[in-house]
Amino acid sequence: MTGLSSQFAALVVVLPLMFAPICALLRGRTLPWAITTIVSALSFYVSIELVIAVNTGGPISYHMGGWAPPWGIEYLVDPLSSYMLLIISGISTGVLIYARDSIAQEVADKHLGLFFTAYLLGLTGMLGICITGDAFNIFVFLEVMSLASYVLIAMGEKYDRRALTAAFQYLIIGSVGATFFLIGVGLLYMMTGTLNIADIASRFSEIEDTRPARAAVAFLVIGIGIKLALFPFHVWLPNAYSYAPTIVTAFFAGTATKVSVYLLIRFIFTVFDPEFAFGIIQLKDILMPLAVLGFLSMSAVAIFQTNIKRLLAYSSVAQLGYMALGIALASEAGLTAAIVHMFNHAVVKTGLFLSVGGMFFMVGSVYLKDLAGIGKRMPITTFGFVLGGLALIGVPLTPGFISKWYLVVAALETNSNLGYALVVAIMMSSLMAVIYIWRVVEVAYFRSPPEGAEHKEAPLSLLVPCWMFILGSFYFGIDTTVNVGLAETAAAFLMGGAP
Amino acid sequence: METETLALFVDLFLMVLLVAGALTVLTVRNLFVATMLLGIVSFTMALTFVSLDAVDVAFTEAAVGAGISTVLYIGTLALVGAQEKTGVKFSAWPLAICLAVGAVLIYATYEMPPYGSPDNPAQTHVAPRYVQVSPTEIGVPNMVTSVLASYRGFDTFGEVTVIFTAGIGVLLILSQRRRKRDDEAEEEAQKKGTQSKLRVSLTGLGSQHDLVPHIVAKLLIPFIFVFGLYVQFHGDFGPGGGFQAGVIFAAGFILHALIYGLQFTQRVLSPQVALILIVAGVLIYGGVGIVSMLMGGNFLDYNVLLPDSVAGQHIGILIIELGVGITVAAAMLVIYYAFVGRAEPVNKLPD
Numbered sequence: 001m002t003g004l005s006s007q008f009a010a011l012v013v014v015l016p017l018m019f020a021p022i023c024a025l026l027r028g029r030t031l032p033w034a035i036t037t038i039v040s041a042l043s044f045y046v047s048i049e050l051v052i053a054v055n056t057g058g059p060i061s062y063h064m065g066g067w068a069p070p071w072g073i074e075y076l077v078d079p080l081s082s083y084m085l086l087i088i089s090g091i092s093t094g095v096l097i098y099a100r101d102s103i104a105q106e107v108a109d110k111h112l113g114l115f116f117t118a119y120l121l122g123l124t125g126m127l128g129i130c131i132t133g134d135a136f137n138i139f140v141f142l143e144v145m146s147l148a149s150y151v152l153i154a155m156g157e158k159y160d161r162r163a164l165t166a167a168f169q170y171l172i173i174g175s176v177g178a179t180f181f182l183i184g185v186g187l188l189y190m191m192t193g194t195l196n197i198a199d200i201a202s203r204f205s206e207i208e209d210t211r212p213a214r215a216a217v218a219f220l221v222i223g224i225g226i227k228l229a230l231f232p233f234h235v236w237l238p239n240a241y242s243y244a245p246t247i248v249t250a251f252f253a254g255t256a257t258k259v260s261v262y263l264l265i266r267f268i269f270t271v272f273d274p275e276f277a278f279g280i281i282q283l284k285d286i287l288m289p290l291a292v293l294g295f296l297s298m299s300a301v302a303i304f305q306t307n308i309k310r311l312l313a314y315s316s317v318a319q320l321g322y323m324a325l326g327i328a329l330a331s332e333a334g335l336t337a338a339i340v341h342m343f344n345h346a347v348v349k350t351g352l353f354l355s356v357g358g359m360f361f362m363v364g365s366v367y368l369k370d371l372a373g374i375g376k377r378m379p380i381t382t383f384g385f386v387l388g389g390l391a392l393i394g395v396p397l398t399p400g401f402i403s404k405w406y407l408v409v410a411a412l413e414t415n416s417n418l419g420y421a422l423v424v425a426i427m428m429s430s431l432m433a434v435i436y437i438w439r440v441v442e443v444a445y446f447r448s449p450p451e452g453a454e455h456k457e458a459p460l461s462l463l464v465p466c467w468m469f470i471l472g473s474f475y476f477g478i479d480t481t482v483n484v485g486l487a488e489t490a491a492a493f494l495m496g497g498a499p
Numbered sequence: 500m501e502t503e504t505l506a507l508f509v510d511l512f513l514m515v516l517l518v519a520g521a522l523t524v525l526t527v528r529n530l531f532v533a534t535m536l537l538g539i540v541s542f543t544m545a546l547t548f549v550s551l552d553a554v555d556v557a558f559t560e561a562a563v564g565a566g567i568s569t570v571l572y573i574g575t576l577a578l579v580g581a582q583e584k585t586g587v588k589f590s591a592w593p594l595a596i597c598l599a600v601g602a603v604l605i606y607a608t609y610e611m612p613p614y615g616s617p618d619n620p621a622q623t624h625v626a627p628r629y630v631q632v633s634p635t636e637i638g639v640p641n642m643v644t645s646v647l648a649s650y651r652g653f654d655t656f657g658e659v660t661v662i663f664t665a666g667i668g669v670l671l672i673l674s675q676r677r678r679k680r681d682d683e684a685e686e687e688a689q690k691k692g693t694q695s696k697l698r699v700s701l702t703g704l705g706s707q708h709d710l711v712p713h714i715v716a717k718l719l720i721p722f723i724f725v726f727g728l729y730v731q732f733h734g735d736f737g738p739g740g741g742f743q744a745g746v747i748f749a750a751g752f753i754l755h756a757l758i759y760g761l762q763f764t765q766r767v768l769s770p771q772v773a774l775i776l777i778v779a780g781v782l783i784y785g786g787v788g789i790v791s792m793l794m795g796g797n798f799l800d801y802n803v804l805l806p807d808s809v810a811g812q813h814i815g816i817l818i819i820e821l822g823v824g825i826t827v828a829a830a831m832l833v834i835y836y837a838f839v840g841r842a843e844p845v846n847k848l849p850d
Contacts, residue, residue, distance in 0.1 A: 191612070
């Protein structure tokens with residue numbers, strides 16, 4: 001690659017990073033939003049180019065500052081990281097198209113410049129974490145992402161002041177997670193003398209029997225687990241997602257926790273090596289019960305929610321459980337299931353949150369009691385929610401079905417009673433998803449709207465992007481060459497050994 | 500042998516002090532006392548870093564941990580009062596987590612490479628190049644600066660972004676619920692087309708009647724700024740650089756605000772200018788990266804900036820350190836303004 005395209009690996013992160021400060025100086029309702037959307041779309045375009053480049057020409061290594069690793073910081077675009085870039089920048093761009101009217105309702109005009117600065121910083125952080133090949137650089141961008149997300153969540157306080165406590169709770173728990181991660185990286189540096197991930201990986205087998213290395217593994221897994229909202233570290237997530245502004249919830253539900261799933265995969269499969277993680281220290285024995293308990297209990301809790309955003313948030317924790325299970329199965333099929341579910345869940349859940357956002361935009365509430373008969377008042381938005389719900393449950397022809405299919409295949413591949421038990425657990429959790437989606441459907445269609453309620457759809461600026469996600473999710477449920485194809489490549493690449 | 504025993508004694512002494520300080524912070528009920536103790540803990544930490552020969556880190560810890568953080572705490576206490584809410588519930592979870600983390604860390608210290616040995620992985624793998632080659636390929640005597648600003652310059656750019664994010668975040672959250680009075684004053688000012696803010700109060704939190712602090716501050720502030728400049732531009736040769744210098748600059752302004760009142764300081768450097776500066780610093784840093792891209796190198800590759808690569812490294816490091824200094828100073832000020840700006844004026848000047 002020559003010219004501009006040789007700089008793509010840096011540009012995907014540098015673009016949002018450089019435009020974030022510029023946004024801070026802009027005022028008004030349109031300009032900051034327009035710039036943010038264009039920048040995010042450019043990042044998306046660059047991500048697509050990177051995906052194509054990686055899948056045709058192999059991994060790309062970009063040396064920041066011109067210094068070769070391990071002395072300098074390396075950006076490493078491989079099948080998995082390029083897949084993540086695609087998800088993050090794609091979801092971000094779709095959400096931003098929706099954002100203009102939605103956020104203007106929830107945040108005062110004079111603060112929109114700074115709001116979009118924080119949004120771009122959050123995007124920068126996520127992209128940076130996924131593309132970098134340097135363990136400390138991950139921490140730096142984790143901090144950028146985390147700080148930005150605390151702020152963005154707190155912005156929901158105009159409608160509900162509990163957004164502030166939710167953000168504060170996330171700040172405390174998230175800081176603990178980030179600190180654990182840093183301690184883990186520090187211990188690895190102490191033992192290997194390097195921060196470059198590939199370099200650590202190549203030296204890990206020499207130190208894997210030492211106590212500092214074992215402690216590093218513990219700190220890293222727990223730290224990432226907290227950020228991932230892995231059951232039982234999920235307590236911050238339902239609050240954060242319930243009270244944040246619509247577009248923030250939609251953006252984070254699709255991306256933020258996925259970034260942590262990515263980190264877990266990266267450390268287990270690239271740094272530690274599956275043989276160590278699952279053979280020697282039996283990480284599976286911890287990860288699998290937590291994953292199964294997670295999706296069973298959280299699906300059950302979701303049934304009893306009265307706030308739709310909260311309901312979907314609990315469902316998100318459950319979905320993260322599926323991804324953790326895929327990782328814990330420690331096979332190529334399991335890993336494919338986890339990776340493909342990141343993509344599918346991102347598209348589906350973002351679409352769902354955006355349709356709920358449309359209801360909130362018109363009705364001003366996301367509580368079931370206020371949404372009686374919403375299916376008659378806002379038929380198009382509500383129908384979008386129902387289709388999204390079907391995709392979440394995993395009805396055939398939807399991406400949810402694809403994910404669960406791969407997960408079930410991976411579970412059966414173990415050829416053991418455990419595998420059958422896992423399949424039963426997945427089925428039970430899916431049935432509970434039917435119940436919680438049905439609860440919304442029941443309120444929406446089988447209760448009469450309150451007297452004198454307006455029958456009015458959300459504006460097109462909200463409807464179109466929302467339906468883009470809904471229809472998009474069906475597209476990826478039928479034509480799976482992109483989501484499954486790239487995920488299979490990534491899984492095969494990871495199982496084939498570290499680069 | 501004797502120096503080693505002495506070093507061990509100093510280390511142990513500092514450790515005991517650190518633990519004692521941290522435990523006392525937990526038990527004291529007066530938040531002002533707790534703040535002061537936290538400052539002491541930070542200074543002890545800085546001394547520990549000195550004993551580890553990490554003077555740059557020690558400098559930063561002293562300036563940020565003991566300096567600015569303490570000022571921000573006190574600024575907050577001025578708003579909320581220094582007495583802790585009574586009847587704080589004891590919760591076992593945090594204690595359990597702390598003990599568990601401590602236990603795992605102690606477990607990890609067994610089998611850790613011998614303390615301070617030159618044969619450790621951290622000294623033998625990546626570090627030798629920094630030590631041996633950086634004087635010729637970067638040409639900066641302070642190797643810490645070489646690593647921070649050039650080899651791992653992208654990390655430092657990320658750190659500056661973290662500071663920027665923190666500043667923007669505090670600004671955004673605290674400006675959400677301003678006092679109604681402020682909004683009304685602003686609207687009124689817009690109607691009149693004048694700046695009415697200054698008429699509301701010229702004093703802020705300043706101490707109007709204390710002559711001694713006034714004189715001392717007047718004498719001190721110029722020297723603080725000169726020292727800030729020295730630290731900023733001497734980072735290539737000794738401990739220092741943009742982070743520390745930025746904090747020192749901010750300290751100068753904050754001292755001014757503490758003594759003469761916020762409104763006077765904001766006349767010198769208004770919140771709008773602070774916002775522009777915090778943005779400018781990041782753009783300067785990133786701008787160097789963009790320029791090096793345009794000149795055919797990778798992002799932040801200073802070698803291509805000038806025909807002579809060592810001179811390019813010099814100019815690159817100089818400019819990015821400037822960006823760091825500006826953003827850090829402005830971020831500290833933005834945070835301070837945001838906190839203290841919420842205080843009730845102590846007393847008003849006659850109209």
